[in-house]
Amino acid sequence: xxxxxxxxxxxxxxxxxxxxxxxxxxxxxxxxxxxxxxxxxxxxxxxxxxxxxxxxxxxxxxxxxxxxxxxxxxxxxxxxxxxxxxxxxxxxxxxxxxxxxxxxxxxxxxxxxxxxxxxxxxxxxxxxxxxxxxxxxxxxxxxxxxxxxxxxxxxxxxxxxxxxxxxxxxxxxxxxxxxxxxxxxxxxxxxxxxxxxxxxxxxxxxxxxxxxxxxxxxxxxxxxxxxxxxxxxxxxxxxxxxxxxxxxxxxxxxxxxxxxxxxxxxxxxxxxxxxxxxxxxxxxxxxxxxxxx
Amino acid sequence: xxxxxxxxxxxxxxxxxxxxxxxxxxxxxxxxxxxxxxxxxxxxxxxxxxxxxxxxxxxxxxxxxxxxxxxxxxxxxxxxxxxxxxxxxxxxxxxxxxxxxxxxxxxxxxxxxxxxxxxxxxxxxxxxxxxxxxxxxxxxxxxxxxxxxxxxxxxxxxxxxxxxxxxxxxxxxxxxxxxxxxxxxxxxxxxxxxxxxxxxxxxxxxxxxxxxxxxxxxxxxxxxxxxxxxxxxxxxxxxxxxxxxxxxxxxxxxxxxxxxxxxxxxxxxxxxxxxxxxxxxxxxxxxxxxxxxxxxxxxxxxxxxxxxx
Numbered sequence: 001x002x003x004x005x006x007x008x009x010x011x012x013x014x015x016x017x018x019x020x021x022x023x024x025x026x027x028x029x030x031x032x033x034x035x036x037x038x039x040x041x042x043x044x045x046x047x048x049x050x051x052x053x054x055x056x057x058x059x060x061x062x063x064x065x066x067x068x069x070x071x072x073x074x075x076x077x078x079x080x081x082x083x084x085x086x087x088x089x090x091x092x093x094x095x096x097x098x099x100x101x102x103x104x105x106x107x108x109x110x111x112x113x114x115x116x117x118x119x120x121x122x123x124x125x126x127x128x129x130x131x132x133x134x135x136x137x138x139x140x141x142x143x144x145x146x147x148x149x150x151x152x153x154x155x156x157x158x159x160x161x162x163x164x165x166x167x168x169x170x171x172x173x174x175x176x177x178x179x180x181x182x183x184x185x186x187x188x189x190x191x192x193x194x195x196x197x198x199x200x201x202x203x204x205x206x207x208x209x210x211x212x213x214x215x216x217x218x219x220x221x222x223x224x225x226x227x228x229x230x231x232x233x234x235x236x237x238x239x240x241x242x243x244x245x246x247x248x249x250x251x252x253x254x255x256x257x258x259x260x261x262x263x264x265x266x267x268x269x270x271x272x273x274x275x276x277x278x279x280x281x282x283x284x285x286x287x288x289x290x291x292x293x
Numbered sequence: 294x295x296x297x298x299x300x301x302x303x304x305x306x307x308x309x310x311x312x313x314x315x316x317x318x319x320x321x322x323x324x325x326x327x328x329x330x331x332x333x334x335x336x337x338x339x340x341x342x343x344x345x346x347x348x349x350x351x352x353x354x355x356x357x358x359x360x361x362x363x364x365x366x367x368x369x370x371x372x373x374x375x376x377x378x379x380x381x382x383x384x385x386x387x388x389x390x391x392x393x394x395x396x397x398x399x400x401x402x403x404x405x406x407x408x409x410x411x412x413x414x415x416x417x418x419x420x421x422x423x424x425x426x427x428x429x430x431x432x433x434x435x436x437x438x439x440x441x442x443x444x445x446x447x448x449x450x451x452x453x454x455x456x457x458x459x460x461x462x463x464x465x466x467x468x469x470x471x472x473x474x475x476x477x478x479x480x481x482x483x484x485x486x487x488x489x490x491x492x493x494x495x496x497x498x499x500x501x502x503x504x505x506x507x508x509x510x511x512x513x514x515x516x517x518x519x520x521x522x523x524x525x526x527x528x529x530x531x532x533x534x535x536x537x538x539x540x541x542x543x544x545x546x547x548x549x550x551x552x553x554x555x556x557x558x559x560x561x562x563x564x565x566x567x568x569x570x571x572x573x574x575x576x577x578x579x580x581x582x583x584x585x586x587x588x589x590x591x592x593x594x595x596x597x598x599x600x601x602x
């Protein structure tokens with residue numbers, strides 16, 4: 001029983017990582033109705049930047065963290081302004097192919113710069129167990145969880161309490177009316193990409209100490225983030241967080257209790273995505289889409 | 294009454310020249326390049342399949358690498374376990390992969406656009422770990438080694454030349470078949486669905502039938518490609534069929550002509566069905582591995598290669 005609870009706790013922590021990547025997906029989906037397949041590879045790229053800052057420029061983890069976040073934000077904005085903007089109003093298939101192109105480019109560039117050898121990434125939190133009422137909790141899990149919570153709180157405050165957050169919500173819901181009211185919708189989209197890239201970078205820097213750093217490290221996590229976003233209803237930030245935690249718990253249990261579960265986790269991610277889409281396409285918190293012909 | 298399309302003389306001329314070039318390639322190049330061109334034919338088959346699905350019936354698939362894996366493993370396991378001649382496994386691979394695609398097509402019926410992309414992306418990612426897991430059946434990480442292919446009827450050909458002619462011949466056959474499909478009732482139904490599902494339904498086209506059929510056909514093509522790839526390399530392992538393969542297929546079909554013409558109704562008419570995908574298959578399967586594969590071919594073969602192209 002204790003082992004079971006232990007698995008659930010560690011599932012919640014990894015779920016936090018899936019949740020932050022899923023949040024990035026949701027931010028972009030809300031803004032432009034497209035799943036950003038490059039989300040994971042952008043996060044990998046950011047994580048490698050922080051790796052270089054720590055290893056070669058001798059930053060400590062937290063200053064590298066802050067610098068990386070700023071760089072990632074700039075990167076997201078630049079991608080939207082320079083590239084995605086040209087495809088505004090294009091069919092979904094075109095946008096998907098553009099993000100898949102970004103996926104390939106980021107994957108290739110990361111490999112070109114940093115190579116394909118697995119690297120150990122020193123994170124902020126030591127991987128030591130602390131005893132807590134009979135449970136052994138990993139300090140790293142607790143740290144991950146705390147960082148994700150702070151990030152969610154900041155995002156919530158941004159969207160609910162600031163003018164820019166309000167403008168962003170307005171721009172994604174009613175682009176035309178917002179434009180009439182003086183909201184610069186194009187820049188709001190860029191801001192959305194910047195934020196998505198930032199939360200993705202955070203998830204990358206949190207996960208890299210747990211798995212090793214390599215250019216393909218986020219691909220499996222992207223799949224789980226997709227599962228999380230779909231489970232939560234792909235338009236709902238809260239849904240993405242709850243979906244992320246749920247997927248994290250399911251994957252921890254699958255990995256422990258199903259024979260060969262470690263190998264089959266990705267297949268279970270596929271099953272989650274397909275089953276949710278078939279049974280309840282709007283997810284837990286999404287609105288059912290009604291299409292007018 | 295429907296008239297057969299008139300064959301234009303310039304097209305006929307091009308076909309003749311093209312035929313001479315195709316037949317002549319192995320006589321003027323070395324074995325390495327001949328083998329690369331055999332792979333061109335294989336990827337052309339996979340791209341034709343994806344073009345039927347994404348280009349003609351409008352369903353995006355990031356998972357055709359998974360269908361190639363099914364075809365490849367069908368051939369490899371049959372040859373290794375039963376020892377039957379390799380060429381008999383090609384139609385079996387097409388059937389098994391096609392059936393698999395048909396089954397995948399059923400849930401795909403309810404998914405469109407982004408959601409279908411997500412699900413097929415997950416399919417592409419989850420195939421290699423699953424193949425690794427059932428290693429008593431698939432050989433796991435070690436993969437499956439098959440006996441090398443020898444030219445039949447004691448033909449005076451090298452192994453590479455035989456593979457090249459066989460793969461090109463099969464590609465041509467499948468091209469003719471696809472050419473026929475897109476000009477038939479079925480092909481028109483695919484395009485009607487791509488352009489407007491609602492309008493297609495209103496015209497009495499069964500979405501369920503034609504969409505799963507497109508998946509099955511596309512997967513059968515991918516299965517043949519996977520089977521031929523296994524035969525050509527006489528070895529395969531799960532990493533052959535990773536996400537990058539599926540993405541490369543999509544890139545190939547987009548650069549080959551899908552992205553430019555998508556949504557237009559006449560991209561079947563300008564004869565681009567295979568020509569541009571094939572051009573891209575050439576680029577993809579020769580230049581890209583030469584530039585990016587981690588263990589590069591020896592410098593000598595690389596220079597001779599770039600020197601020739």
